[in-house]
Amino acid sequence: GWPKISAECLPCVLRNSESNAALQSLDVVSLGNEHIQGTKHPRCHAILDRAHGQITLCMSFLCHMEMILAEKEQIAPKAEEEIAQKKELSHKKLKKPKLMAWE
Numbered sequence: 047g048w049p050k051i052s053a054e055c056l057p058c059v060l061r062n063s064e065s066n067a068a069l070q071s072l073d074v075v076s077l078g079n080e081h082i083q084g085t086k087h088p089r090c091h092a093i094l095d096r097a098h099g100q101i102t103l104c105m106s107f108l109c110h111m112e113m114i115l116a117e118k119e120q121i122a123p124k125a126e127e128e129i130a131q132k133k134e135l136s137h138k139k140l141k142k143p144k145l146m147a148w149e
Contacts, residue, residue: 052084052109063115073117081114 067074087108094102 049084049109051107052111055111056113059111059113063113067115076117076119077115078118079113080116081112083112085110085112 063077064074067077087110090106090108092104092106094104096102
């Protein structure tokens, strides 16, 4: 599956980012992960011609890995409003007796 294969390449990407940070004279120890994302790429089709007029269809599953590193002092923490914000329940769900008992 694509998430397993893409997760296997992450240590190589991290090593590459460490060498890039050292090249740009950044402190490698103070680097932190600001954003990481993996998305599926559309399937790539390839046709292999074989003996006796046979054709084999090859499918390759690719992914895009996106990683942004920043120094730990520069990474902005989440706002307290976002953390404390509760999801509002609909009127339909509030009418159910199970939810009324919890509140």
